[in-house]
Amino acid sequence: MNRQEAQEILLLYRPGRADEDNPELIEALDLVKHDPELAKWFETHCALHHAISAKFKQIDVPAGLKEQILSERKIPSVILWWRRPAVLAAATGVVLLAGLASLWLRPVPRDSFPAFRQWMVRTALRTYTMGLETNDLNQIRAYLAQRSTPADYVLPQSLEKAKGTGCDAMHWHGHGVSMVCFRSGKPLGPGEKSDLFLFVIDRSSVPGAPAGDPPQFTKVNKLMTASWTLGNKVYLLAGNGDEEFLRKFR
Amino acid sequence: MTSELDFAGVVSSYYQSLYQFAFSLTRSEADACDLTQQTFYVLVTKGHQMRDVSKVKTWLFTTLYREFLESRRRQTRFPHFELSQVAAELPTVTPTVVNQLDAPLVIQALTQVEEIYQAPLAMFYLEDCSYKDIADILGVPIGTVKSRMSRGIAQLQRCLAVTAASASKSSGEED
Numbered sequence: 001m002n003r004q005e006a007q008e009i010l011l012l013y014r015p016g017r018a019d020e021d022n023p024e025l026i027e028a029l030d031l032v033k034h035d036p037e038l039a040k041w042f043e044t045h046c047a048l049h050h051a052i053s054a055k056f057k058q059i060d061v062p063a064g065l066k067e068q069i070l071s072e073r074k075i076p077s078v079i080l081w082w083r084r085p086a087v088l089a090a091a092t093g094v095v096l097l098a099g100l101a102s103l104w105l106r107p108v109p110r111d112s113f114p115a116f117r118q119w120m121v122r123t124a125l126r127t128y129t130m131g132l133e134t135n136d137l138n139q140i141r142a143y144l145a146q147r148s149t150p151a152d153y154v155l156p157q158s159l160e161k162a163k164g165t166g167c168d169a170m171h172w173h174g175h176g177v178s179m180v181c182f183r184s185g186k187p188l189g190p191g192e193k194s195d196l197f198l199f200v201i202d203r204s205s206v207p208g209a210p211a212g213d214p215p216q217f218t219k220v221n222k223l224m225t226a227s228w229t230l231g232n233k234v235y236l237l238a239g240n241g242d243e244e245f246l247r248k249f250r
Numbered sequence: 251m252t253s254e255l256d257f258a259g260v261v262s263s264y265y266q267s268l269y270q271f272a273f274s275l276t277r278s279e280a281d282a283c284d285l286t287q288q289t290f291y292v293l294v295t296k297g298h299q300m301r302d303v304s305k306v307k308t309w310l311f312t313t314l315y316r317e318f319l320e321s322r323r324r325q326t327r328f329p330h331f332e333l334s335q336v337a338a339e340l341p342t343v344t345p346t347v348v349n350q351l352d353a354p355l356v357i358q359a360l361t362q363v364e365e366i367y368q369a370p371l372a373m374f375y376l377e378d379c380s381y382k383d384i385a386d387i388l389g390v391p392i393g394t395v396k397s398r399m400s401r402g403i404a405q406l407q408r409c410l411a412v413t414a415a416s417a418s419k420s421s422g423e424e425d
Binding site: 008011012014017044047048049050051052053055056057058059061062065066068069070115118121122125220221222 | 257258261262265266269270273274279280281283284286287288290291295343344345348349351353356357372374375376377380381396399400403406407410
């Protein structure tokens with residue numbers, strides 16, 4: 001092994017981590033002991049690795065993220081008991097109990113309200129596009145009606161006065177969802193066209209939605225959400241701010 | 251006899267490293283939070299399909315990476331910068347220079363590395379995963395991981411040299 005070959009191997013060496021015990025690495029490390037120039041290069045490499053690695057590890061994790069993750073979870077634990085052969089064998093002898101247990105322990109349905117809320121927040125934060133861009137709320141209703149997503153929604157008075165920016169007709173698990181976008185009046189970030197998003201879906205499409213008014217406020221990711229049910233519709237309002245900010249539009 | 255994955259324990263153990271990995275990929279706090287939350291959401295809804303609970307860390311990183319790739323397919327918010335020819339001619343960055351850089355600048359330099367190298371590099375420097383884990387997460391052979399890392403490290407060091415030179419110039423202009 002020559003110096004260049006050793007450098008290629010050592011480039012992937014992470015000081016303090018037992019990544020692998022392969023013979024090539026051992027040989028390269030041995031060469032470091034006998035080649036002063038390689039040793040100097042290796043010392044710089046380790047220092048550089050430490051420096052860059054430290055910068056990556058300095059990425060601050062937002063306060064409250066852990067609590068948010070835990071609060072979004074609706075079942076007590078991820079059950080893996082049926083993978084145990086002994087339990088599986090016992091379960092075959094107690095069919096009725098197993099049936100009941102499967103009802104108790106089934107995972108959160110993907111069409112539940114928390115799943116709906118999380119998906120819509122993700123949409124607002126990352127992927128939404130407006131099929132229609134207009135300030136005219138009547139045009140927005142007409143556009144949504146043409147696409148068979150909820151158009152007979154009732155806007156809160158304060159939201160009626162906010163500046164609409166557009167809308168989109170979306171689908172979630174085969175059910176129509178209307179997204180109506182607004183501007184709250186706060187300065188928008190670069191490239192942003194809206195900072196308030198109202199999602200409307202038929203009540204029957206989302207099990208577990210809030211039973212009625214007043215709204216439930218929940219922080220999901222970076223957005224505050226307000227959810228309520230009125231008539232046969234479930235409403236989800238999402239915006240970048242705290243509860244007090246969102247209350248102004250509800 | 252019931253075997254359960256301790257969800258709260260898993261969150262405590264991995265949410266920070268998952269967030270840091272997500273942030274390295276997206277450079278956006280909101281997107282990184284979103285990816286981290288989505289990863290644990292998938293754990294809740296699909297975790298019962300996991301064959302080996304001891305692999306939960308690799309499973310989580312794999313899930314987060316797949317969610318990231320999926321989100322990339324749906325949008326084009328993250329610009330990719332090509333390395334300039336000038337960058338290739340710059341000297342390698344020194345540890346002292348890196349130490350003087352702010353962490354966000356170092357993470358920003360990662361955006362200038364070819365996209366295929368970004369995820370392996372982030373995991374390489376975050377040091378949460380072994381090479382075997384990284385290979386499993388990316389779904390490529392370990393040899394491919396190593397070759398991507400080698401090229402990625404070289405590119406990142408050149409990018410850091412450019413970043414440092416640029417930061418130094420800005421600082422000089424302010425003075």
